[in-house]
Amino acid sequence: MKQEKTDVKKQKRRVIIGNAWPYANNLMHVGHLCALLPGDIIARYYRLSGDEVMLVSGSDCHGTPITERARKEKVSPREIAETYHKTFVRDLGAVNFSYDKYGATFDDYHKAEIQKIFLKMYDAGEFFKKTDTQDFCESCNMFLSDREIRGTCPHCGSISKGDQCDNCLTSMDASQLKEKTCGICGGKTQQRQNKSLMFKLSGYQKDIECLLDKNRDHWRVNAVNETQKYLSQGLLDRAVTRDLNWGIDVPVEEFKDKKIYVWIEAVLGYYTMSKFLLDQRGIKVEDYYKASDDLRMYLAHGKDNIPFHTVIYPALLLAVDKNCQLPTHIVSCEYIKVGAEKMSKSLGNLLTVYELTEKFDPDTIRFYAILSNPEKKDSGFTTTEMINTHNKLLVGGLGNFVNRNLSYLVKKFEGKVSGGAVDKDIIEKTRSLYKSAGEIIEAGNTREALEHIVEYIQLANKYYDDNKPWVKVHEDAAAFGDITRTCIYMMANMSNLFHPFIPAAMDRLKAMLKLGAAKWEEVDCDITQLENINILFNRIEEEK
RNA sequence: CGCGGGGUAGAGCAGCGGUAGCUUGUCGGGCUCAUAACCCGGAGGUCGUGUGGUUCAAAUCCCACCCCCGCAACCA
Numbered sequence: 001m002k003q004e005k006t007d008v009k010k011q012k013r014r015v016i017i018g019n020a021w022p023y024a025n026n027l028m029h030v031g032h033l034c035a036l037l038p039g040d041i042i043a044r045y046y047r048l049s050g051d052e053v054m055l056v057s058g059s060d061c062h063g064t065p066i067t068e069r070a071r072k073e074k075v076s077p078r079e080i081a082e083t084y085h086k087t088f089v090r091d092l093g094a095v096n097f098s099y100d101k102y103g104a105t106f107d108d109y110h111k112a113e114i115q116k117i118f119l120k121m122y123d124a125g126e127f128f129k130k131t132d133t134q135d136f137c138e139s140c141n142m143f144l145s146d147r148e149i150r151g152t153c154p155h156c157g158s159i160s161k162g163d164q165c166d167n168c169l170t171s172m173d174a175s176q177l178k179e180k181t182c183g184i185c186g187g188k189t190q191q192r193q194n195k196s197l198m199f200k201l202s203g204y205q206k207d208i209e210c211l212l213d214k215n216r217d218h219w220r221v222n223a224v225n226e227t228q229k230y231l232s233q234g235l236l237d238r239a240v241t242r243d244l245n246w247g248i249d250v251p252v253e254e255f256k257d258k259k260i261y262v263w264i265e266a267v268l269g270y271y272t273m274s275k276f277l278l279d280q281r282g283i284k285v286e287d288y289y290k291a292s293d294d295l296r297m298y299l300a301h302g303k304d305n306i307p308f309h310t311v312i313y314p315a316l317l318l319a320v321d322k323n324c325q326l327p328t329h330i331v332s333c334e335y336i337k338v339g340a341e342k343m344s345k346s347l348g349n350l351l352t353v354y355e356l357t358e359k360f361d362p363d364t365i366r367f368y369a370i371l372s373n374p375e376k377k378d379s380g381f382t383t384t385e386m387i388n389t390h391n392k393l394l395v396g397g398l399g400n401f402v403n404r405n406l407s408y409l410v411k412k413f414e415g416k417v418s419g420g421a422v423d424k425d426i427i428e429k430t431r432s433l434y435k436s437a438g439e440i441i442e443a444g445n446t447r448e449a450l451e452h453i454v455e456y457i458q459l460a461n462k463y464y465d466d467n468k469p470w471v472k473v474h475e476d477a478a479a480f481g482d483i484t485r486t487c488i489y490m491m492a493n494m495s496n497l498f499h500p501f502i503p504a505a506m507d508r509l510k511a512m513l514k515l516g517a518a519k520w521e522e523v524d525c526d527i528t529q530l531e532n533i534n535i536l537f538n539r540i541e542e543e544k
Numbered sequence: 545c546g547c548g549g550g551g552u553a554g555a556g557c558a559g560c561g562g563u564a565g566c567u568u569g570u571c572g573g574g575c576u577c578a579u580a581a582c583c584c585g586g587a588g589g590u591c592g593u594g595u596g597g598u599u600c601a602a603a604u605c606c607c608a609c610c611c612c613c614g615c616a617a618c619c620a
Binding site: 372 | 547548549550556557567568574575576577578579580581582583584613614615618619620
């Protein structure tokens with residue numbers, strides 16, 4: 001019975017992978033890269049497995065920080081957002097991200113969909129009105145957010161922003177400040193009544209508790225802990241409108257001068273972008289997103305994004321449709337450190353994706369970014385170590401294994417490969433590697449999976465050394481044939497196993513071996529004549 | 545008592561109740577098919593501190609203390 005079952009064509013699984021939306025007010029750095037790359041690996045893995053995948057993301061283009069930057073640079077917020085959106089598209093392409101859809105929150109499609117969703121929630125009574133006093137600047141003619149207010153810090157007496165004092169580092173509420181002024185024009189502020197729409201997040205306490213309970217095994221530990229913290233404090237209702245002039249208009253007459261809060265609309269971008277793809281296929285998003293065991297939903301981001309993905313996003317999805325599928329796998333990574341410190345713009349140690357791609361191959365970057373990924377705790381990222389990893393594992397390990405075999409065959413036999421049998425033990429190890437590594441990737445642990453697959457390189461080189469084909473060739477032609485076949489078999493499987501991680505190089509290897517498209521399953525290679533054999537990776541000489 | 549992560553060979557890390565392990569570096573050997581590549585072995589640690597607690601047994605659990613880092617500020 002069991003045998004029969006495996007013979008039946010496997011049913012396609014449906015997988016939606018949402019990668020966090022980088023915020024368009026600065027260049028993308030290796031922190032983003034490490035947070036997002038696992039999503040790409042997972043997507044590529046499922047595609048190789050024959051499953052139906054949607055990898056979606058985009059640029060987060062609205063919000064206060066962008067308007068602040070625009071004001072400083074005396075350009076429009078849109079110019080800022082467009083500039084950085086373009087750099088993101090470029091950077092992501094340069095490291096071979098395989099997005100099915102990468103948009104931006106200022107796309108007309110996204111904006112229209114968000115307004116529809118917003119209205120639907122409004123009509124369904126998910127929001128309520130709230131009025132309270134807020135700081136208003138008359139000359140700017142707008143309400144100010146905490147970070148736009150200046151005033152005297154109640155703790156140290158210096159001039160502070162409304163959210164936290166730069167001098168004594170105390171965080172606060174703007175209401176604690178004395179003698180408040182507008183951070184934009186410097187004028188006095190006044191208190192005025194302001195109304196906003198609030199989302200009844202508190203009503204979803206039970207649902208989120210259930211969600212966490214159901215999926216805690218597929219969520220990273222940091223996501224489980226962080227979510228638990230929010231739940232134990234009790235979920236609070238959140239404002240969904242903001243007083244800004246840059247963003248998506250609130251589609252409700254009474255609030256039409258306000259914008260939708262960025263986190264609400266940006267996080268729903270996963271939904272709008274996958275709807276975009278489904279539209280093309282003539283599938284209704286409501287049908288596709290119906291809760292179902294065969295629909296997996298991964299979300300990849302950094303740890304500071306956790307509550308937005310594990311609490312707010314699921315609650316919004318439920319508000320859209322009570323029967324909606326919710327995130328099943330949370331892939332939330334820790335931080336990249338530079339030396340002992342965190343990487344940040346203000347410390348001036350930002351390592352941008354742009355400068356990396358200027359100097360290095362995408363595969364070199366991807367390989368190292370995954371191998372040193374802050375999967376379970378903070379980890380470091382240095383170009384020196386990246387070069388070291390490249391030379392050691394890609395050049396000396398994988399590349400060398402391919403080259404020592406193929407170049408020998410080319411030199412001694414003009415590239416002719418005779419028949420032979422593949423080693424039984426190697427076959428078994430190969431099969432079990434597909435299985436175990438696949439399971440680890442499905443669990444979202446791409447670093448652990450790659451570490452596992454890297455061991456296959458050592459297995460291969462050791463096999464070669466132990467069997468000494470350069471000696472056997474003179475003594476036992478049949479044995480030499482077997483060894484050669486086994487090595488080529490291992491190369492062929494490397495070109496599959498490593499494909500999600502370093503796709504460009506593995507496609508080059510496939511071309512050399514005249515293999516078809518990558519698949520996540522054991523493959524043999526019956527090549528008889530080698531042609532166009534090239535070195536797979538070039539050694540990087542350390543220079544600065 | 546704000547919350548969280550961490551302190552293990554020169555460096556970077558794994559182990560998280562049972563003879564201290566991996567990678568890199570270093571030293572030596574092997575091989576000569578290979579891009580100073582590959583394979584094997586040696587040296588190197590009283591596992592932050594405590595003549596602390598639990599245990600037959602502690603890097604591993606508990607307690608106290610010290611130190612680093614992150615979050616609560618734009619930022620994954």
